[in-house]
Amino acid sequence: MPQPPREKWQSDFPRWFDWVIEAAEVYDYGRYPVKGMGVWMPYGFQIRRRVLDILRDILDSTGHEEVLFPLLIPEHLLRKESEHIRGFEGEVYWVTHGGLEELDVKLALRPTSETSITYMESFWIKSYRQLPKKYYQVVSVFRYETKATRPMIRLREVTTFKEAHTVHDSFEDAERQVIEAINAYREFFDRLGIPYIISRRPDWDKFAGALYTIAFDTVMPDGRALQIGTVHLLGQNFTRAFDFKIQLADESLDYPWQTSYGVSDRVIATLISLHGDDRGLVLPPEVAPIQVVIVPIPPGSDEDRLKVLEEAKRLGEDLAKAGVRVKVDDREDERPGAKFYYWETKGVPLRIEVGLKEAKEGFVTIARRDTLEKVKAPRSGAVEAVRKLLGEVKASLEERAREYLKERIMRTTSIDDAREWVESRRGVAELPWCGREECGRRLEEDLNARALGTPWPPEPVKGARCPVCGRDAVTWLRIAKTY
Amino acid sequence: MPQPPREKWQSDFPRWFDWVIEAAEVYDYGRYPVKGMGVWMPYGFQIRRRVLDILRDILDSTGHEEVLFPLLIPEHLLRKESEHIRGFEGEVYWVTHGGLEELDVKLALRPTSETSITYMESFWIKSYRQLPKKYYQVVSVFRYETKATRPMIRLREVTTFKEAHTVHDSFEDAERQVIEAINAYREFFDRLGIPYIISRRPDWDKFAGALYTIAFDTVMPDGRALQIGTVHLLGQNFTRAFDFKIQLADESLDYPWQTSYGVSDRVIATLISLHGDDRGLVLPPEVAPIQVVIVPIPPGSDEDRLKVLEEAKRLGEDLAKAGVRVKVDDREDERPGAKFYYWETKGVPLRIEVGLKEAKEGFVTIARRDTLEKVKAPRSGAVEAVRKLLGEVKASLEERAREYLKERIMRTTSIDDAREWVESRRGVAELPWCGREECGRRLEEDLNARALGTPWPPEPVKGARCPVCGRDAVTWLRIAKTY
Numbered sequence: 029m030p031q032p033p034r035e036k037w038q039s040d041f042p043r044w045f046d047w048v049i050e051a052a053e054v055y056d057y058g059r060y061p062v063k064g065m066g067v068w069m070p071y072g073f074q075i076r077r078r079v080l081d082i083l084r085d086i087l088d089s090t091g092h093e094e095v096l097f098p099l100l101i102p103e104h105l106l107r108k109e110s111e112h113i114r115g116f117e118g119e120v121y122w123v124t125h126g127g128l129e130e131l132d133v134k135l136a137l138r139p140t141s142e143t144s145i146t147y148m149e150s151f152w153i154k155s156y157r158q159l160p161k162k163y164y165q166v167v168s169v170f171r172y173e174t175k176a177t178r179p180m181i182r183l184r185e186v187t188t189f190k191e192a193h194t195v196h197d198s199f200e201d202a203e204r205q206v207i208e209a210i211n212a213y214r215e216f217f218d219r220l221g222i223p224y225i226i227s228r229r230p231d232w233d234k235f236a237g238a239l240y241t242i243a244f245d246t247v248m249p250d251g252r253a254l255q256i257g258t259v260h261l262l263g264q265n266f267t268r269a270f271d272f273k274i275q276l277a278d279e280s281l282d283y284p285w286q287t288s289y290g291v292s293d294r295v296i297a298t299l300i301s302l303h304g305d306d307r308g309l310v311l312p313p314e315v316a317p318i319q320v321v322i323v324p325i326p327p328g329s330d331e332d333r334l335k336v337l338e339e340a341k342r343l344g345e346d347l348a349k350a351g352v353r354v355k356v357d358d359r360e361d362e363r364p365g366a367k368f369y370y371w372e373t374k375g376v377p378l379r380i381e382v383g384l385k386e387a388k389e390g391f392v393t394i395a396r397r398d399t400l401e402k403v404k405a406p407r408s409g410a411v412e413a414v415r416k417l418l419g420e421v422k423a424s425l426e427e428r429a430r431e432y433l434k435e436r437i438m439r440t441t442s443i444d445d446a447r448e449w450v451e452s453r454r455g456v457a458e459l460p461w462c463g464r465e466e467c468g469r470r471l472e473e474d475l476n477a478r479a480l481g482t483p484w485p486p487e488p489v490k491g492a493r494c495p496v497c498g499r500d501a502v503t504w505l506r507i508a509k510t511y
Numbered sequence: 512m513p514q515p516p517r518e519k520w521q522s523d524f525p526r527w528f529d530w531v532i533e534a535a536e537v538y539d540y541g542r543y544p545v546k547g548m549g550v551w552m553p554y555g556f557q558i559r560r561r562v563l564d565i566l567r568d569i570l571d572s573t574g575h576e577e578v579l580f581p582l583l584i585p586e587h588l589l590r591k592e593s594e595h596i597r598g599f600e601g602e603v604y605w606v607t608h609g610g611l612e613e614l615d616v617k618l619a620l621r622p623t624s625e626t627s628i629t630y631m632e633s634f635w636i637k638s639y640r641q642l643p644k645k646y647y648q649v650v651s652v653f654r655y656e657t658k659a660t661r662p663m664i665r666l667r668e669v670t671t672f673k674e675a676h677t678v679h680d681s682f683e684d685a686e687r688q689v690i691e692a693i694n695a696y697r698e699f700f701d702r703l704g705i706p707y708i709i710s711r712r713p714d715w716d717k718f719a720g721a722l723y724t725i726a727f728d729t730v731m732p733d734g735r736a737l738q739i740g741t742v743h744l745l746g747q748n749f750t751r752a753f754d755f756k757i758q759l760a761d762e763s764l765d766y767p768w769q770t771s772y773g774v775s776d777r778v779i780a781t782l783i784s785l786h787g788d789d790r791g792l793v794l795p796p797e798v799a800p801i802q803v804v805i806v807p808i809p810p811g812s813d814e815d816r817l818k819v820l821e822e823a824k825r826l827g828e829d830l831a832k833a834g835v836r837v838k839v840d841d842r843e844d845e846r847p848g849a850k851f852y853y854w855e856t857k858g859v860p861l862r863i864e865v866g867l868k869e870a871k872e873g874f875v876t877i878a879r880r881d882t883l884e885k886v887k888a889p890r891s892g893a894v895e896a897v898r899k900l901l902g903e904v905k906a907s908l909e910e911r912a913r914e915y916l917k918e919r920i921m922r923t924t925s926i927d928d929a930r931e932w933v934e935s936r937r938g939v940a941e942l943p944w945c946g947r948e949e950c951g952r953r954l955e956e957d958l959n960a961r962a963l964g965t966p967w968p969p970e971p972v973k974g975a976r977c978p979v980c981g982r983d984a985v986t987w988l989r990i991a992k993t994y
Binding site: 056059060061062065066067068069070073074076077093094095096097098099100101102105117118119120121122123124125126127128129133135137144147148151152163168170172174185187 | 539542543544545548549550551552553556557559560576577578579580581582583584585588600601602603604605606607608609610611612616618620627630631634635646651653655657667668670
């Protein structure tokens with residue numbers, strides 16, 4: 029199938045990304061006068077809203093309850109769990125003044141909300157009968173990043189942080205929740221056509237305050253892995269720190285068990301990156317603000333123009349009635365070619381051209397954004413044809429992205445091959461590993477890259493050796509250049 | 512019609528309000544360890560979500576585009592418009608540190624977003640052809656309030672600030688927008704059954720940086736007026752300050768004209784306050800997370816219990832299919848009486864009791880939350896009856912609230928009568944006024960209360976005199992104790 033080129037997309041990805049979010053009016057990053065913070069523009073906001081609708085849908089239907097906690101966390105609360113504060117201390121923004129007064133207690137802009145949520149849970153939850161309890165919120169979180177910031181990928185204000193926090197009466201139930209969360213994220217990314225690999229992060233890179241972290245990663249067009257979701261088993265670390273006990277079924281008192289899991293703006297960055305091409309965005313129909321744009325092709329005479337315009341509007345009404353998000357681009361001061369270009373940049377999945385021939389002969393010409401193919405369909409079957417094509421666009425974007433990720437992951441027993449793979453920005457290398465931190469960190473050094481962790485669910489290795497120490501390997505270690 | 516009492520609601524309103532938001536699990540205020548900040552709990556969040564759905568619906572359908580701006584505004588941006596910073600300076604929270612470093616530029620937590628939005632608009636908008644432009648966002652804003660804070664009414668983090676910002680190529684078009692905004696808010700409050708009066712704020716109490724401010728006020732059960740929405744004509748004040756010019760139709764360059772308008776958490780506080788009673792919340796069906804609760808009344812024998820429970824579930828399914836938000840409360844460890852009490856506190860508009868008699872004889876008993884009336888309907892017509900009753904609850908809540916506000920406003924020519932009215936917490940007094948600031952401020956002092964402003968649209972007065980200076984009155988001045 030013919031497809032628009034993905035040359036710059038591939039060879040100059042960071043620039044392509046900066047270009048596409050500006051050209052498609054998704055997110056204005058460069059101009060806001062605080063480093064690492066940007067503005068969601070109307071078109072981008074609509075994409076974001078639909079992505080969040082899908083996420084809320086999945087969370088609400090699995091018994092999660094949405095809440096909204098204050099942004100500001102007093103210093104003493106944030107400091108309660110010692111590993112946690114150690115992990116975040118270097119990147120917390122502090123509010124120190126209100127009006128002209130200095131505050132008695134410094135207030136942190138939430139970097140994440142385990143501390144404030146656990147504190148309030150200790151008032152709300154008293155008994156195992158109330159459990160499991162699953163809260164979530166969609167909020168801004170703040171990190172004073174010292175690494176280079178990037179729009180939507182490494183921000184100082186992460187504006188679309190969906191964080192879930194759950195409470196359980198046993199370790200087992202918390203582990204069950206980890207799996208529920210993984211399945212929820214699978215469904216979420218699947219619906220967006222975003223391919224991923226799931227890894228258990230190495231112990232030296234888990235969330236500050238967790239027993240372990242399971243992460244979703246994908247690979248961007250420049251071959252670097254991007255973390256797009258994480259699930260943490262917090263154990264009793266926070267409930268102990270906050271002296272939060274509940275009554276168990278056997279009437280004893282104990283600290284409950286927690287998990288937390290989150291996704292961020294990076295989901296939308298990935299959606300844009302993995303489906304796009306040199307012409308701009310290519311949006312999956314479910315999140316496209318406009319699914320079909322109708323462009324009238326004006327013929328010479330005024331009378332005919334009117335006929336074409338009316339036909340375009342009627343078609344628009346028919347599609348809208350059928351529940352399709354449609355726009356008729358009837359601007360008179362733009363030529364069809366300019367309109368095609370404009371809507372291609374914005375990634376509208378289907379374009380319908382209506383000219384005099386179409387109006388007279390009773391058919392429509394439909395162009396797919398993903399393949400640029402043009403299809404003709406009888407006017408009487410236009411709604412049906414659009415529905416079918418939207419389904420095909422969705423399926424083919426998913427398929428292409430899945431294939432893409434497959435080609436980005438290489439399993440090898442050779443450190444040299446792995447280094448070559450990673451250095452040349454092909455993607456993720458998987459090496460056999462004995463499981464010891466010493467060897468894992470050594471592989472990170474040898475490859476000058478980062479360990480994403482081991483496959484989840486676990487994939488035992490048989491008959492291979494750890495390329496560092498020569499001991500029997502027990503699993504694979506995934507290593508990649510990362511964001 | 513019989514109605515539950517509104518005694519505490521009236522006589523001890525602030526305590527009633529604190530009680531109801533806790534008892535109905537709407538908003539946890541007292542326990543969060545930062546003054547003036549609270550937590551939206553799941554049930555409250557669902558109410559909030561539905562209120563925002565209505566607002567977005569109205570704004571989206573009138574050409575407003577949702578955006579999302581960063582929380583942090585650098586000091587130099589906030590200081591650009593001098594009246595504006597003078598108005599807000601005393602209550603801005605400042606971020607001064609990132610990690611362990613002191614920041615070069617202090618960052619304000621947005622108290623409102625005129626400055627950052629105007630700054631970005633100056634890049635986005637170049638020509639009258641792009642106008643009018645209407646943006647809005649729903650965000651937290653922060654005010655370091657020195658007055659006593661109150662849950663949802665006077666907060667330091669206002670978590671549900673919907674601010675709209677518009678740009679126009681002429682003064683006239685900006686004034687047209689002021690009216691569009693007023694109409695949008697009318698529709699919004701009408702759909703929530705919240706009664707209001709609209710006033711043009713006195714010049715000495717307009718928004719910092721505006722030419723004038725039109726405000727929506729209502730009166731709380733304790734007789735104090737509460738501002739629930741404002742619309743500001745900003746004129747060219749901000750566009751001048753930011754040197755933001757556009758090309759006009761005649762090809763000249765000029766500063767465009769702006770308006771801004773906002774509503775906040777107070778809308779939900781009002782919704783709760785004006786419809787509630789001594790038993791708790793009474794929610795309008797459109798925003799009720801649960802519109803109908805079905806409570807099975809278990810008979811003695813196990814077999815009959817099952818029959819009743821099944822009938823309750825079937826009824827629940829029928830209602831859900833018809834698009835009603837319904838919950839079957841089949842908890843086995845609670846008695847029906849306790850369930851009634853629980854759902855009454857939460858303000859569920861209708862309760863259906865299903866007992867053996869109902870199951871056998873084919874009818875349902877429906878209790879209205881607003882009047883406590885019970886109605887019987889044939890089981891076969893249950894869905895229809897529920898629909899009709901939901902409509903009646905809505906209409907009667909609106910009617911009651913409208914009547915309530917009418918009785919809270921008194922027009923008089925006597926300062927003594929007005930003082931007595933205001934002092935005894937009856938509500939708003941309207942006095943004839945010459946329009947001069949001197950006399951207006953004097954009336955505020957005499958009544959020990961605040962001027963809300965003059966009626967909008969303007970209501971000229973004929974034949975009455977300003978009670979302060981004796982000159983001919985030109986309009987009415989509304990005065991009340993306020994929040």
